[in-house]
Amino acid sequence: MEVSRIRALRGPNLWSRHTGIEGIVRCDGAERAVTQLPDFEQRLRARFPALMPLSAMHHDDVISVAHALEFAALGLQEQAGCPVTFSRTTQTVEPGVYQVVVEYSEEAVGRLAFELAEQLVNAALADTPFDLDAALKQLRDLDEDERLGPSTGSIVYAAAARGIPFRRLTTGSLVQFGWGSKQRRIQAAEVDSTSAIAESIAQDKELTKKLLHAAGVPVPTGRPAKDADDAWAAALEIGLPVVVKPQDGNQGKGVTVNITTREQLDLAFKVASEFRDDILVERYLPGHDFRLLVVGDKLVAAARRDPPNVIGDGKRSVRELVEDVNRDPRRGEGHATSLTKIRLDEIAVARLEMQGLTPDSVPAKGQRVVLRNNANLSTGGSATDVTDDVHPEMAARAIEAAQTIGLHICGVDIVCDSVLTPLEDQGGGVVEVNAAPGLRMHLSPSYGKGRNVGEAVVDMLYPAGDDGRIPVLAITGTNGKTTTVRLTAHLIAASGLRVGMTNTDGVYVNGRQIDSGDCSGPRSARNVLMHPDVDAAVFETARGGLLREGLAFDRCQVAVVTNVGRGDHLGLNYITTLEDLAVLKRVIVQNVAPNGYAVLNAADPVVAAMAANSPGQIIFFAADPHLPVMAAQRAQGRRVVYIEDGKLVAAEGEVQWTFSLTEVPITRGGTIGFQIENVMASTAAAWGAGISWPAIELGLKTFTTDGDNAPGRFNVFDYKGATVIADYGHNPDAMIALVQAVEAMPAKRRSVVISGAGDRRDEDIRDQTKILGAAFDEVILYQDACQRGRADGEVLALLREGLVGASRTTHSEEINGEFIAIDKALSRLQPGDLCLILVDQVEEALAHIAQRCAG
Secondary structure, eight states: OEEEEEEEEOSSOSSOSSOEEEEEEEOOGGGGOGGGSTTHHHHHHHHOTTSOOGGGTOSSSOOOHHHHHHHHHHHHHHHTTOOOOOEEEEEOSSTTEEEEEEEOSSHHHHHHHHHHHHHHHHHHHHTOOOOHHHHHHHHHHHHHHHSOOHHHHHHHHHHHHTTOOEEESSSSSEEEESOGGGOEEEESSOBTTSOHHHHHHHHOHHHHHHHHHHTTOOOOOEEEESSHHHHHHHHHHHOSSEEEEESSOOTTTTOEEEEOSHHHHHHHHHHHHTTOSOEEEEEOOOSEEEEEEEETTEEEEEEEEEOOEEEOOSSSOHHHHHHHHTTSTTEESTTSSSEEOOOOSHHHHHHHHHTTOOTTOOOOTTOEEEOOSSOOGGGTOEEEEOGGGOOHHHHHHHHHHHHHHTOSEEEEEEEESOSSSOTGGGTOEEEEEEESOOOHHHHSOSBSOOOOHHHHHHHHHSOTTOOSOOOEEEEEOSSSHHHHHHHHHHHHHTTTOOEEEEETTEEEETTEEEEESOOOSHHHHHHHHHOTTOSEEEEEOOHHHHHHTOOSSSOEEEEEEOOOTTOSSTTBTTBOSHHHHHHHHTHHHHTEEEEEEEEEETTSHHHHGGGGGOSSEEEEEOSOTTSHHHHHHHHTTOOEEEEETTEEEEEETTEEEEEEGGGOGGGTTTTOHHHHHHHHHHHHHHHHTTOOHHHHHHHHHHOOOSTTTSTTSSEEEEETTEEEEEEOOOSHHHHHHHHHHHHTSOOSSEEEEEOOOTTSOHHHHHHHHHHHHTTOSEEEEEEOSOOTTOOTTHHHHHHHHHTTTOSSOOEEEEEESHHHHHHHHHHTOOTTOEEEEEOSSHHHHHHHHHHHHHO
């Protein structure tokens, strides 16, 4: 078994809506059917007993070793606690070669699971050992490192439940919600609208107290101390007992409470100094430690926090009791679990000494032994939910504290006897406010009811009814994609929205190009969705990006399929038939939002059939309104776009909108058939996105096919009285459309300049010149700058073969170099002639032609 080309599918893809790891797996000989490998399955299950019988998973297929790899990669993740359910293995057209796809929840974990599964299967094949426990530990450890912590995770899951898209911006806790101009960002439990000043104030405990005191919020008295002597002096001024803590700290680090002696204070000062240089001494407030969580202007949760402790049984030592408590599966290292393990460190030993104990002491039965002065969960404390008990006046003080500091999400630490009565009535006070507070004590308290505090954060970021989405329009097809993308973006921009657009020419935001090259894949689309100045996004969605990574979005408002025709790029990446290509192209249709639209070419039967795969509604377009698909759609009162009496018509039920094609420059007065198709598709797309008809009309009137608006898309030049047309057509369907377009244009003599892309099938390259040979008097063949895997001269030979027996072409020649070929063709033109130039280096060739025409 050989595994190659492993890649991550990060969005909805050819196989499913799930993220997944895809690998190409080659099996030789008996590996193609495990029934031919004696004892293989028994050896596999001996190494991984939790694996289901292979026969139980694929009833009808011949089960190969590739299938075993699939099941093992999924099963290892399941056993490691990852929430995965989907996997698939598909035989390719190459005998013994399979595409294996396995879902992942964290990409790094999915990749590791695939790697470990390969090791497991190879161990079973070779009958060598495999350490399952070590493999699962690797996966669990990596999953804990990679997945979101409980605080950030609770907000992300709440957003997902509301249909708000999200994207992790780092491997840490920085997350973007929403798209474009509707985006918001969080980092752990902190939102983008919280100022750095507010966070800085919260970190300075002395300044925090001053501001809260000025606002009338009860706080303990205290002051900073320069050294241990000054701290003792401060303690005597304030009155014992006192609390010593870093002036800028979090998670209870370096905090010691209830200090009554100089010895305790010296030790506390030393501990605090390990974390910060600035140390604060303040009055100790007796009572319980409460954390009140404020989100926006509301108190959403409250918990009583108890310090880490054990209860003696008269038999076991403190050390043994701690070990027993730490066996609780809820306790782990760090913040990944609802509770943290209790540590018997220097601070715990000092606290034991205050109780006359050591780690090896055996406390009496029922004796409560406290192992820390503070009650933070991060140091092993526990939490009890008291949200429903908080007195309204106490809640008001907590909200005032948060708003005084300027925090949108705030953990307010209060020490008092009870939350049942106002803070002032019991002599309690606010001892700290915390930016980015930990949420796990509220999500999964040790005792009491968990609170969905993540939902409260999301509700603050996005009001009810707002899902953080901007209109996303995805456009695919064999021909016309780029023009349709550009025209659609232009129509939307005419409505006043700021548009982000990706296509094979680059990335554009609000009319400005921010990236160049072929940007029709998911990476460029994700960049647009991250841009804060984008109100709507239009994406050219090419087959390559779909196969490589999947979609950049979970769903779109509008999906457009211009055509499939005879297809393009067939024979690459296991897309070998028209049916394969259609399945790939319809991925965007399958991921239309339920309230969105799939815009489909009714004149292309393969495209029209995709209507059955759309979760949303359908807009059919075709020049002929009498096609059966169009007639049925109209009869049902649903949306259609068609041509009638030289006018573009959009109809829904009894309502119609019409617009003369003579006012649409791109169609050259309604004479260019393929541009009319692009106009219909774009109009339907803008309609599906909710753009007004006046804006659509304005956009149609003002969009032209010049080199700036639509480079390489039927750009027309005048050269000494001859007509020159530059186009990027590069497949047989494009040749047919171009021939139909130029035949509608008068000309004394017609010539064409063409090369061929080497990454097409031989028959596709030949067919292009077969079509052109019946429509042009002269054909100039040139060799492309990049042969795309072909040998030198191979593409020219195929193009030459296509001209054999041409019915119209009387002269052909071959030239090495695109610009030399262009110059040769231009030099032969006479007034009244027409020359079609099929460019390869679009921008450079257009600039060259424009310069020659200007000269």
